[in-house]
Amino acid sequence: xxxxxxxGRVVGIDLGTTNSLVAYMQGDAPAVIPGVDGSNLVxxxxxxxxxxxxxxxxxxxxxxxxxxxxxxxPERVIYSVKRLMGRGLEEIQDELxxxxxxxxxxxxxGEVPRIQLGEMRFTPPEISAYILRQxxxxxxxxxxxxxxxxxxxxxxxxxxAQRQATKDAGRMAGLEVxxxxxxxxxxxxxxxxxxxxxxxIAVYDLGGGTFDISIxxxxxxxxxxxxxxxxxxxxxxxxxxxxxxxxLDEIHAEHGVDLRGHxxxxxxxxxxxIEAKISLSTEPVAKFDIELPNGDRYQREIPRAVFEVxxxxxxxxxAGPCKQALTDAGITPEQIDEVVLVxxxxxxxxxxxxxxxLFHLSARGKKPHIELNPDEVVALGAAVQADILAGASKTxxxxxxxxxxxxxxxxxxxxxxVARIIQRNSTIPASATEHFTTGVDGxxxxxxxxxxxxxxxxxxxxxxxxxxxxxxxxMSAGLPRIEVKFLIDADGILKVTAREQRSGQAAxxxxxxxxxxxxxxxxxxxLDSFDHAEEDFAKRxxxxxxxxxxxxxxLVDRAPxxxxxxxxxxxxxxxxxxxxxxxxxxxxxxxxxxxxxATLALDHATRRYADLxxxxxLSTAIRGKTMGMAGEELGEEVTAPHxxxxxxxx
Amino acid sequence: MLKVLxxxxxxxxxSCSIGHNDxxxxxxxxxxxxxxxxxxxxxxxxxxxxxQVNLPALEHEFHRLSxxxxxxRFARAGENERQWSLADTALLxxxxxxxxxxxxxxxxxxxLEGAEIGEEHSGKDRKDPSRGPAxxxxxxxxxxxxxxxxxxxxxxxxxxxxxxxxxxHAKKKFECLLGAVDEDLHAQWRVWDAADSSERQxxxxxxxxxxxxxxxxxxxxxxxxxxxxx
Numbered sequence: 001x002x003x004x005x006x007x008g009r010v011v012g013i014d015l016g017t018t019n020s021l022v023a024y025m026q027g028d029a030p031a032v033i034p035g036v037d038g039s040n041l042v043x044x045x046x047x048x049x050x051x052x053x054x055x056x057x058x059x060x061x062x063x064x065x066x067x068x069x070x071x072x073x074p075e076r077v078i079y080s081v082k083r084l085m086g087r088g089l090e091e092i093q094d095e096l097x098x099x100x101x102x103x104x105x106x107x108x109x110g111e112v113p114r115i116q117l118g119e120m121r122f123t124p125p126e127i128s129a130y131i132l133r134q135x136x137x138x139x140x141x142x143x144x145x146x147x148x149x150x151x152x153x154x155x156x157x158x159x160x161a162q163r164q165a166t167k168d169a170g171r172m173a174g175l176e177v178x179x180x181x182x183x184x185x186x187x188x189x190x191x192x193x194x195x196x197x198x199x200x201i202a203v204y205d206l207g208g209g210t211f212d213i214s215i216x217x218x219x220x221x222x223x224x225x226x227x228x229x230x231x232x233x234x235x236x237x238x239x240x241x242x243x244x245x246x247x248l249d250e251i252h253a254e255h256g257v258d259l260r261g262h263x264x265x266x267x268x269x270x271x272x273x274i275e276a277k278i279s280l281s282t283e284p285v286a287k288f289d290i291e292l293p294n295g296d297r298y299q300r301e302i303p304r305a306v307f308e309v310x311x312x313x314x315x316x317x318x319a320g321p322c323k324q325a326l327t328d329a330g331i332t333p334e335q336i337d338e339v340v341l342v343x344x345x346x347x348x349x350x351x352x353x354x355x356x357x358l359f360h361l362s363a364r365g366k367k368p369h370i371e372l373n374p375d376e377v378v379a380l381g382a383a384v385q386a387d388i389l390a391g392a393s394k395t396x397x398x399x400x401x402x403x404x405x406x407x408x409x410x411x412x413x414x415x416x417x418v419a420r421i422i423q424r425n426s427t428i429p430a431s432a433t434e435h436f437t438t439g440v441d442g443x444x445x446x447x448x449x450x451x452x453x454x455x456x457x458x459x460x461x462x463x464x465x466x467x468x469x470x471x472x473x474x475m476s477a478g479l480p481r482i483e484v485k486f487l488i489d490a491d492g493i494l495k496v497t498a499r500e501q502r503s504g505q506a507a508x509x510x511x512x513x514x515x516x517x518x519x520x521x522x523x524x525x526x527l528d529s530f531d532h533a534e535e536d537f538a539k540r541x542x543x544x545x546x547x548x549x550x551x552x553x554x555l556v557d558r559a560p561x562x563x564x565x566x567x568x569x570x571x572x573x574x575x576x577x578x579x580x581x582x583x584x585x586x587x588x589x590x591x592x593x594x595x596x597x598a599t600l601a602l603d604h605a606t607r608r609y610a611d612l613x614x615x616x617x618l619s620t621a622i623r624g625k626t627m628g629m630a631g632e633e634l635g636e637e638v639t640a641p642h643x644x645x646x647x648x649x650x
Numbered sequence: 651m652l653k654v655l656x657x658x659x660x661x662x663x664x665s666c667s668i669g670h671n672d673x674x675x676x677x678x679x680x681x682x683x684x685x686x687x688x689x690x691x692x693x694x695x696x697x698x699x700x701x702q703v704n705l706p707a708l709e710h711e712f713h714r715l716s717x718x719x720x721x722x723r724f725a726r727a728g729e730n731e732r733q734w735s736l737a738d739t740a741l742l743x744x745x746x747x748x749x750x751x752x753x754x755x756x757x758x759x760x761x762l763e764g765a766e767i768g769e770e771h772s773g774k775d776r777k778d779p780s781r782g783p784a785x786x787x788x789x790x791x792x793x794x795x796x797x798x799x800x801x802x803x804x805x806x807x808x809x810x811x812x813x814x815x816x817x818x819h820a821k822k823k824f825e826c827l828l829g830a831v832d833e834d835l836h837a838q839w840r841v842w843d844a845a846d847s848s849e850r851q852x853x854x855x856x857x858x859x860x861x862x863x864x865x866x867x868x869x870x871x872x873x874x875x876x877x878x879x880x
Contacts, residue, residue, distance in 0.1 A: 222713050389722055390725075400713075400717055402720075427746070430740055430747070431741070431744055
């Protein structure tokens with residue numbers, strides 16, 4: 001399993017609003033790397049454990065473990081942090097109303113927001129870095145080797161600051177981010193891999209917090225994005241919030257309890273809302289049944305028809321970007337050969353009906369593509385792009401992705417209007433050169449304000465950076481000729497260089513991002529040095545391998561006597577015993593690879609036992625309960641009988 | 651690889667230090683990627699300057715060059731190679747974006763040839779009625795009146811079917827005129843591409859005027875479309 005080469009693997013990471021995943025290229029097909037609990041999805045939830053008794057630094061947990069803390073200690077947990085990435089204090093006020101994020105109380109204007117988590121404070125990139133570090137560790141555990149390079153996906157409609165924040169998070173997590181790839185484009189890569197397709201495809205990506213639509217032309221292995229559009233604040237979260245708001249209002253009206261001030265109760269209600277939403281994709285009716293703090297029960301049925309009316313405005317918000325993307329690509333819906341659906345929210349039947357209508361699918365006898373799991377397809381595509389960048393594989397050597405910048409780049413001109421220098425949907429890397437001069441004799445500085453967006457006035461666009469061209473030799477007004485080159489790189493991030501042409505002097509420029517962390521700040525936020533020492537790394541692998549081995553050994557030793565064990569054949573018993581003894585003999589050694597190998601062998605030998613256990617657990621759990629509740633309890637049950645069993649239920 | 655063009659001074663490869671012609675993307679000696687070659691967008695594709703471009707061939711060449719120079723091919727290369735790959739690809743993309751669009755291409759080439767162009771084609775409104783073509787003055791005046799009437803009617807929530815029909819008609823008419831301008835423009839392209847330098851001046855002048863007229867007309871069509879709300 002361990003594949004150690006000098007440069008290491010490049011992994012593909014989907015850093016999602018709700019869940020995150022890491023994938024790699026397994027031979028000629030991408031595959032998701034499971035975590036220790038066997039689950040492919042790592043919930044994008046970060047929790048701060050209680051302060052240890054010795055007063056040391058509390059540890060940070062990520063994923064399913066962190067999610068469990070959500071109900072008990074919501075003030076120490078953060079989720080959906082992607083919504084805050086690369087955004088300023090003023091921009092996140094709306095998010096703060098809907099999510100239980102608490103800002104540090106000493107925030108100053110212009111500062112990158114810091115979230116209060118228990119007794120500590122973190123910027124959004126730091127929170128994301130913890131998620132990335134978990135994914136990195138999952139991959140390292142899986143390969144038994146270090147992973148230092150990654151491709152990370154971002155919503156296509158992310159602006160410069162949001163992209164930079166994502167890259168910063170990677171660096172803090174000890175990952176060199178070789179490329180940021182747009183999520184819908186990644187999905188197209190995952191779909192385009194196994195069939196050398198030609199044609200025009202639309203990728204409709206409605207995730208937890210963002211919506212993207214991208215239109216691509218596929219030809220000879222080249223994936224050329226024609227146009228992209230979207231909304232970075234539209235997704236499944238908005239549907240959850242609608243259901244949540246209704247429940248809160250009804251509870252207030254019917255039971256006289258206002259839960260808005262009770263984070264734990266709101267969390268429990270949100271969880272119920274999410275379950276209701278998910279079940280409505282397959283069931284005609286969903287039920288709320290919640291015990292309130294005063295002992296009352298809030299019970300309510302939501303028929304699918306009511307749900308569809310409720311979410312209609314949310315779904316309708318995706319239509320505008322789709323139409324704009326078609327216009328920008330210069331095509332009609334009929335010219336779209338295929339539509340790919342990405343993101344958990346595309347499981348909603350009403351959503352699929354809207355897509356069908358937008359692209360005239362059933363009218364043309366077509367169906368959208370949903371063959372790949374919409375929760376995994378972006379990570380799979382990121383793994384394909386990682387393979388392209390690693391440049392060592394036959395499968396992807398003919399593939400090339402040509403993406404575009406989602407937003408126009410402009411400079412604030414006289415009167416606050418925007419002079420566009422790079423139009424949206426330009427293939428990246430893209431550049432533009434502008435010339436500036438002085439307005440006053442002897443002027444040595446020129447201030448430039450760069451904005452991103454489609455509006456006419458700079459104040460309505462996203463301010464990217466303000467910078468000064470300095471050190472202009474004193475000359476008469478209008479004489480200096482300063483050439484400024486704007487370059488959007490392959491990650492969609494802007495770089496600026498300038499030079500004064502008359503004197504040949506390179507003007508010193510300081511690009512001060514309007515929001516964002518400085519290089520020094522990022523440097524200071526790099527997560528503990530633990531990951532950096534080779535020796536520590538080996539130690540960590542060994543500890544992890546032993547922990548997993550001990551876990552499965554305990555389970556196997558407890559197995560005889562259980563009904564599932566009785567169902568196994570004598571041969572199976574013997575095979576398990578042999579694998580068990582082999583593992584017991586190596587577990588105290590120092591070789592993490594052989595421990596892992598023996599663990600996997602035992603895991604393999606006990607697979608049927610695990611399945612039988614799970615069947616038994618399922619039938620006990622489901623009796624007299626809704627599927628959602630059963631799944632919830634199974635979450636605990638399933639990890640218990642078998643360390644490697646998948647802990648996921650759909 | 652790019653067509654090697656005549657150039658004055660050979661420059662030294664940053665990697666192997668052997669001098670080479672400055673319009674090559676890769677060093678002929680050590681094969682390392684080089685800084686963006688000098689020259690115009692046409693030279694990027696190894697094309698002679700001309701208003702008519704074979705678009706499928708252009709796209710094919712764009713893809714072929716992209717495969718060679720794109721930053722994805724240099725993700726794990728050294729700092730220099732990554733830097734030049736980025737710069738070369740930006741140039742390639744800028745060139746392709748300009749040349750594949752007929753209007754951008756026309757404006758670009760006219761500028762290269764030293765023609766003065768009033769405004770860049772940006773689809774933005776900087777209307778200057780005084781610059782309107784003389785033959786259209788009357789109709790444009792009429793149209794602006796109708797547009798104003800329509801806006802007023804919309805404001806108070808009234809519908810005027812006759813006015814709507816007039817505007818629809820005007821829109822069609824100006825779209826036809828726009829089509830005619832494009833045909834004239836294409837005719838001038840052919841003249842310029844076939845002519846020698848002495849005859850080119852007249853064609854250039856005609857194209858500059860046609861671009862002005864086109865900009866004016868497309869602004870009108872845009873205004874009508876806006877008011878009609880289609």
